[in-house]
Amino acid sequence: MYRIxxxxxxxxxxxxxxxxxxxxxxxxxxxxxxxxxxxxxxDVTQPIVPAIVEALHKAVDEMGxxxxxxxxxxxxxxxxxxxxIAKNDYQARGCDISADEIFVxxxxxxxxxxxxxxxxxxxxxxxxxxxxxxxxxxNAMAGRTGTYDARTETWSNVVxxxxxxxxxxxxxxxxxxxxxxxxxxPNNPTGAVLTKDQLQKWVDYANREGAVIIYDAxxxxxxxxxxxxxxxxxxxxxRTCAIELRSFSKNAGFTGLRLGATIIPKDxxxxxxxxxxxxxxxxxxxxxxxxxxxxxxxxxVYSDAARAQLKEQIEYYQKNxxxxxxxxxxxxxxxxxxxxxxxxxxxxPDQMTSWEFFDFLLEKANVVGTPGSGFGPSxxxxxxLTAFGTYENTVxxxxxxxxx
Amino acid sequence: MYRIxxxxxxxxxxxxxxxxxxxxxxxxxxxxxxxxxxxxxxDVTQPIVPAIVEALHKAVDEMGxxxxxxxxxxxxxxxxxxxxIAKNDYQARGCDISADEIFVxxxxxxxxxxxxxxxxxxxxxxxxxxxxxxxxxxNAMAGRTGTYDARTETWSNVVxxxxxxxxxxxxxxxxxxxxxxxxxxPNNPTGAVLTKDQLQKWVDYANREGAVIIYDAxxxxxxxxxxxxxxxxxxxxxRTCAIELRSFSKNAGFTGLRLGATIIPKDxxxxxxxxxxxxxxxxxxxxxxxxxxxxxxxxxVYSDAARAQLKEQIEYYQKNxxxxxxxxxxxxxxxxxxxxxxxxxxxxPDQMTSWEFFDFLLEKANVVGTPGSGFGPSxxxxxxLTAFGTYENTVxxxxxxxxx
Numbered sequence: 189m190y191r192i193x194x195x196x197x198x199x200x201x202x203x204x205x206x207x208x209x210x211x212x213x214x215x216x217x218x219x220x221x222x223x224x225x226x227x228x229x230x231d232v233t234q235p236i237v238p239a240i241v242e243a244l245h246k247a248v249d250e251m252g253x254x255x256x257x258x259x260x261x262x263x264x265x266x267x268x269x270x271x272x273i274a275k276n277d278y279q280a281r282g283c284d285i286s287a288d289e290i291f292v293x294x295x296x297x298x299x300x301x302x303x304x305x306x307x308x309x310x311x312x313x314x315x316x317x318x319x320x321x322x323x324x325x326x327n328a329m330a331g332r333t334g335t336y337d338a339r340t341e342t343w344s345n346v347v348x349x350x351x352x353x354x355x356x357x358x359x360x361x362x363x364x365x366x367x368x369x370x371x372x373x374p375n376n377p378t379g380a381v382l383t384k385d386q387l388q389k390w391v392d393y394a395n396r397e398g399a400v401i402i403y404d405a406x407x408x409x410x411x412x413x414x415x416x417x418x419x420x421x422x423x424x425x426x427r428t429c430a431i432e433l434r435s436f437s438k439n440a441g442f443t444g445l446r447l448g449a450t451i452i453p454k455d456x457x458x459x460x461x462x463x464x465x466x467x468x469x470x471x472x473x474x475x476x477x478x479x480x481x482x483x484x485x486x487x488x489v490y491s492d493a494a495r496a497q498l499k500e501q502i503e504y505y506q507k508n509x510x511x512x513x514x515x516x517x518x519x520x521x522x523x524x525x526x527x528x529x530x531x532x533x534x535x536x537p538d539q540m541t542s543w544e545f546f547d548f549l550l551e552k553a554n555v556v557g558t559p560g561s562g563f564g565p566s567x568x569x570x571x572x573l574t575a576f577g578t579y580e581n582t583v584x585x586x587x588x589x590x591x592x
Numbered sequence: 593m594y595r596i597x598x599x600x601x602x603x604x605x606x607x608x609x610x611x612x613x614x615x616x617x618x619x620x621x622x623x624x625x626x627x628x629x630x631x632x633x634x635d636v637t638q639p640i641v642p643a644i645v646e647a648l649h650k651a652v653d654e655m656g657x658x659x660x661x662x663x664x665x666x667x668x669x670x671x672x673x674x675x676x677i678a679k680n681d682y683q684a685r686g687c688d689i690s691a692d693e694i695f696v697x698x699x700x701x702x703x704x705x706x707x708x709x710x711x712x713x714x715x716x717x718x719x720x721x722x723x724x725x726x727x728x729x730x731n732a733m734a735g736r737t738g739t740y741d742a743r744t745e746t747w748s749n750v751v752x753x754x755x756x757x758x759x760x761x762x763x764x765x766x767x768x769x770x771x772x773x774x775x776x777x778p779n780n781p782t783g784a785v786l787t788k789d790q791l792q793k794w795v796d797y798a799n800r801e802g803a804v805i806i807y808d809a810x811x812x813x814x815x816x817x818x819x820x821x822x823x824x825x826x827x828x829x830x831r832t833c834a835i836e837l838r839s840f841s842k843n844a845g846f847t848g849l850r851l852g853a854t855i856i857p858k859d860x861x862x863x864x865x866x867x868x869x870x871x872x873x874x875x876x877x878x879x880x881x882x883x884x885x886x887x888x889x890x891x892x893v894y895s896d897a898a899r900a901q902l903k904e905q906i907e908y909y910q911k912n913x914x915x916x917x918x919x920x921x922x923x924x925x926x927x928x929x930x931x932x933x934x935x936x937x938x939x940x941p942d943q944m945t946s947w948e949f950f951d952f953l954l955e956k957a958n959v960v961g962t963p964g965s966g967f968g969p970s971x972x973x974x975x976x977l978t979a980f981g982t983y984e985n986t987v988x989x990x991x992x993x994x995x996x
Contacts, residue, residue: 189771189801189802189862190711190712190715190771190772190802190803190804190862191711191712191714191715191771191862192710192711192712192862192865192867192870193709193710193711193712193713193870194712196710196870196873196874197865199873205876206667206876229664231663231664232663233658233661233663234658234661235655235656235657235658235661236655236656236661237656238656241652241653241655241656244652244655244885245649245652248645248648248649248652249645251639251640251645251648251848251849252639252640252642252645253639254637254638254639254982257637257638257639257640257845257848258848259635259636259637259845259847259848260633260635260847260848261848263610294698294850294880295880297878297879297880298878298879298880301877301878301879302878305597305733306596306597306600307594307595307596307597308594308595308596308597308598309597309735310595311594311595321877322877322878325877326877326878329709329874329877331713367593367594367595368594397593398593398594399594400594441661441663443663443664443880444655444661444662444663444664444665444881444883444884445655445883445884445885446698446880446881446882446883458593458594458595458596461596461601463596466596466597466600469600469603470600470733472610473705473725473726473729473730473733474701474702474705474706474726474730474733475701475702475705476698476699476701476702476847476850477848477850478850479848479849479850479883479886480848480849481648481849481885482883578658
């Protein structure tokens with residue numbers, strides 16, 4: 189008789205956002221008239237901008253003619269897209285990353301879940317707490333995280349780095365040396381950032397200790413302050429210790445188009461083996477490329493026309509973020525994030541737990557947010573709101589929250 | 593210091609089709625004038641049909657307007673597509689499969705590589721020999737296949753089921769009981785099929801022995817003979833022992849659009865745990881859905897207009913298959929496949945090895961095929977040609993092969 193992967197049975201509950209979805213669906217069914225405003229999941233609401241729509245139509249037409257039809261994509265992604273990413277996101281910032289160090293994918297969620305596969309079964313991971321659940325859950329599925337303690341909501345074999353008010357929502361270098369360090373800045377869920385000097389300390393630490401940093405840069409486009417790095421490759425020495433994950437979801441609204449990229453410098457080696465070669469092997473064996481039309485859309489993101497249109501879109505969401513931040517502050521909440529991030533991180537009032545506040549907000553204001561505790565134990569007592577709604581809904585939601 | 597996944601280092605060479613690509617590129621560089629005809633990789637050449645192009649344009653327009661924009665897709669895929677698959681591919685054939693047993697994905701290659709994750713680390717797999725390399729390589733990456741013997745080109749912990757002239761290119765029930773049985777019919781690479789009675793024996797065997805069949809039905813649209821099942825769910829009892837993988841690549845030319853589906857009946861249980869729940873958890877945690885526009889294209893595949901257009905396209909490739917089959921037969925080759933498949937499987941002449949014949953064909957006829965030995969040791973002495981080229985190239989290739 190076959191056996192299943194028992195690690196799956198150790199996972200607590202189901203995926204956070206599936207849970208929220210179910211709770212909201214149940215509430216909606218009970219109160220069909222309730223005008224729910226969703227500020228929970230980090231999904232965008234603004235449409236794909238005209239310049240990218242045009243590129244999509246053009247690529248669709250190409251697929252409809254034999255002379256311009258495209259079948260299987262190259263393993264690593266089309267060169268036109270990898271070149272555009274290398275040039276615009278790295279070389280333009282003075283970072284030494286070349287097109288053949290870029291692997292195109294169908295999104296940063298898949299990459300951040302899959303990247304652990306190229307590491308040994310016994311590597312120890314370190315994560316910020318609170319944290320995007322995918323990093324921990326995928327390592328748990330692979331059997332790396334030990335046993336789960338439902339009381340403390342932690343795994344026995346994970347190094348948690350608390351990011352709370354006390355630490356300024358930044359992680360401190362861990363006492364126990366991990367092998368794999370997941371960092372996401374601007375941070376999901378707290379919206380916090382690291383300055384370049386702070387990130388440089390992590391790069392130096394990883395090089396010194398022989399650790400690898402998985403750097404999730406999905407939200408870099410929201411950075412407004414100077415001295416906040418847009419990529420880890422702005423730091424010296426990152427080429428020997430870091431893998432970066434990029435997304436087109438938040439800078440260009442591709443949540444429903446699906447496009448991302450993983451950057452693995454060829455200098456990143458374990459003994460004689462480059463991690464680049466391992467990921468290339470994984471990509472070639474288990475993946476078959478992002479759709480041609482979506483890769484063409486990704487290329488269009490870097491055109492002058494799209495850049496101008498996307499700048500407006502990002503500013504729209506940034507205005508939402510400021511509106512939420514200021515509104516909550518005015519209402520007496522303790523708030524962070526927002527300045528370099530589409531996320532607003534707030535302290536729940538009156539000692540409520542995160543899920544209590546979730547229910548309270550859903551019932552009293554018909555506003556959906558994300559319970560901080562869903563991101564880890566240090567998220568308890570916190571709550572995440574996102575700026576990805578419409579401006580009208582954002583204003584309305586804040587008005588409702590102020591009233592309760 | 594971190595460790596890598598050492599299993600990757602046990603893998604022989606790189607992925608088969610990457611190797612072929614490199615060999616052809618080298619030949620092309622040395623002989624830029626050579627009019628190469630590619631009949632190696634199973635990639636289609638006919639464009640996306642007009643009815644599907646129209647659906648793509650419509651969906652692109654939807655993405656360009658806020659009212660019709662689509663962000664993250666539902667975990668399992670959009671209901672409109674799952675319902676279309678359930679209705680047309682299953683219920684229309686009398687198979688009891690419902691929309692919520694279908695998981696939409698970005699292709700059968702990913703699914704066939706990822707499905708092993710939900711099984712225990714020590715399950716024993718059985719594969720046909722020759723076989724699509726992804727099944728074995730992904731289990732090797734997970735550490736399930738033991739050690740690799742370069743001399744015999746086999747893994748110590750895999751049950752190989754030879755499919756040769758002697759077995760009529762069908763596998764026999766293995767002597768050693770496996771936990772996971774990968775079957776692909778119509779077969780890649782041999783083009784062989786199982787009759788419904790033959791497949792029923794495998795279903796009965798799996799139910800009796802407590803094994804799971806991973807059934808890859810990517811090529812079902814090429815079936816021309818009656819009594820050949822289009823899905824394993826035509827067999828009685830398959831709901832308690834089978835997972836089916838479906839592709840839109842070969843029936844609708846989606847190799848560059850990326851769309852597939854995995855079907856896991858809710859009756860398929862290991863003790864109290866449904867495999868459906870495990871795959872749902874994996875899908876929700878590591879995957880973020882196929883693009884909305886591609887899912888709409890998938891829905892359009894089932895429209896009357898697209899059906900008529902696709903029928904013509906399939907018949908075009910089937911004509912190619914017959915042309916190759918008959919041409920090689922006339923030239924004195926021993927040939928199989930083609931009747932229910934886009935693949936033609938031939939015996940190499942003059943005791944040549946598969947790679948010798950690959951080089952011979954590339955040099956003398958400028959035709960690229962796939963060495964049978966790349967699919968496993970029992971593929972040695974065989975060679976695969978595909979019918980996915982243009983008719984003109986197919987005729988020309990066969991003329992050249994006849995001349996040498």
